[in-house]
Amino acid sequence: MASIQQDKIIEHAILSTQKLRASVAKSFHHLQDGTSNTQDDEDKIKAFVSKLQEDLSTVNDNYTELERFTASMVPLGDKAQLHNSGFLSLDPITDKTPIYTQALQSYKWAAKLHTHSTQALSVLQHSWSLKRSSGVTSLSSKKTETTINYMVNKVIVQLDRQYPDISITKVQPFSNVYQVSLGRTLQVILVLRSLLIERVIVRAHHEHILKDDGTLDIWAKSRYEVFQKITDHATSAMLHYDLHSLPELSIMSFMKWLHSYINFFSTPCRRCGKHLKDNLPPTWRDFLSLDPYHETCRL
Ligand SMILES: [Zn+2]
Numbered sequence: 001m002a003s004i005q006q007d008k009i010i011e012h013a014i015l016s017t018q019k020l021r022a023s024v025a026k027s028f029h030h031l032q033d034g035t036s037n038t039q040d041d042e043d044k045i046k047a048f049v050s051k052l053q054e055d056l057s058t059v060n061d062n063y064t065e066l067e068r069f070t071a072s073m074v075p076l077g078d079k080a081q082l083h084n085s086g087f088l089s090l091d092p093i094t095d096k097t098p099i100y101t102q103a104l105q106s107y108k109w110a111a112k113l114h115t116h117s118t119q120a121l122s123v124l125q126h127s128w129s130l131k132r133s134s135g136v137t138s139l140s141s142k143k144t145e146t147t148i149n150y151m152v153n154k155v156i157v158q159l160d161r162q163y164p165d166i167s168i169t170k171v172q173p174f175s176n177v178y179q180v181s182l183g184r185t186l187q188v189i190l191v192l193r194s195l196l197i198e199r200v201i202v203r204a205h206h207e208h209i210l211k212d213d214g215t216l217d218i219w220a221k222s223r224y225e226v227f228q229k230i231t232d233h234a235t236s237a238m239l240h241y242d243l244h245s246l247p248e249l250s251i252m253s254f255m256k257w258l259h260s261y262i263n264f265f266s267t268p269c270r271r272c273g274k275h276l277k278d279n280l281p282p283t284w285r286d287f288l289s290l291d292p293y294h295e296t297c298r299l
Contacts, residue, residue: 006073006074009069009072009073010073012069013066013069013070013073016062016065016066016069017066019062019065020059020062020063020066023055023058023059023062024059026055026058027052027055027056027058027059030048030051030052030055031052085100085103086100088100088103148194148195151194151195151248152192152194152195155195155248155251155252156168156178158252159252159255163255163259165182165183165259165262166180166181166182166183166255166258166259166262167180167181168180168190169181171189171209171210171216172216175216176191176192176193177189177190177191177192177209177216177218178190178191178192179209180255180258181205182258182259182261182262182264183262184205185261185262185263185264185265186202186203186204186205186227186230186261186264187202187203187204187205187207187209188200188201188202188203188234188258189201189202189203189209189218191218192251194247195247195248195250195251196242196244196247196250196251197238197242197250197251197254199218199235200231200234200235200237200238201218201219201220201221201222201231202222202227202228202230202231202234203222203227204222204224204227207222207223225280226280226281226283229280229283229295230261230283233283233284233285234258237254237257237258237285237287238254240287241253241254241257241287256290257285257287257290260285260290260292261285264281265281267281267282267292268282268292269282269292269293269294269297270282270286270291270292270293270297271293271294271297271298272294272297274294277294277296277297278294278296280294280295281294282294282297283295284297284298286298
């Protein structure tokens with residue numbers, strides 16, 4: 001009902017504007033003839049002034065009427081935000097088909113959704129690199145996991161093709177932990193977040209990945225010093241090759257570096273030429289040349 005009243009007011013305001021324009025035009029029309037300033041025409045002058053007063057009085061009445069209608073009109077407010085869509089509110093049958101009200105509501109929701117999603121995106125981007133995973137992905141993020149799994153599987157297929165002597169297998173379903181076997185040399189536990197490597201543990205083949213209670217053990221180091229050393233170097237390599245913007249290149253570069261350990265026990269040190277030094281084989285691999293060095297020979 002309110003909108004019907006508003007429509008009536010607008011209609012009357014338009015009529016008042018037309019009346020005002022007509023009365024102003026009439027006043028100027030009477031003024032343009034003017035009158036002669038002589039004694040003989042005194043009656044004419046009086047008639048002219050009287051007519052002018054009458055015209056101005058009409059203009060004043062019309063103006064007051066228009067001002068009254070203008071004061072009783074409701075400002076457009078939010079309607080202005082929708083630009084041309086705001087004209088929908090002028091539809092006389094708004095009460096029966098509330099398209100404008102619904103459009104306004106949708107607009108508000110869309111604007112709110114956009115604001116919240118922008119904020120959520122910035123928060124997620126910020127926490128992405130800081131949050132550590134527990135090694136097990138929750139079932140609630142199944143949909144996201146499907147997309148991530150697709151990306152990870154694609155890279156694993158590529159790695160399998162490139163390095164036939166490396167096997168990569170997922171330790172448990174719904175986990176982001178992978179077991180990488182390097183021939184008969186060693187095994188690596190890789191904890192991934194999407195394609196980013198979060199943690200690397202190098203162990204002997206016969207060392208277990210699962211604890212006695214069947215849960216994943218992604219923290220315990222190998223009990224062999226040689227694999228502890230390689231774990232430290234692999235962690236350095238993980239950070240060295242880390243490229244947040246190019247995760248595929250990052251993991252491929254890391255795997256190339258890791259593959260250089262394939263003949264670990266039979267490759268001599270590049271500097272001293274010995275197989276053993278301090279009872280250890282050359283555990284370090286150069287990040288660029290991938291050449292083997294003893295830890296004390298690399299400097
Ligand atoms: Zn050496």
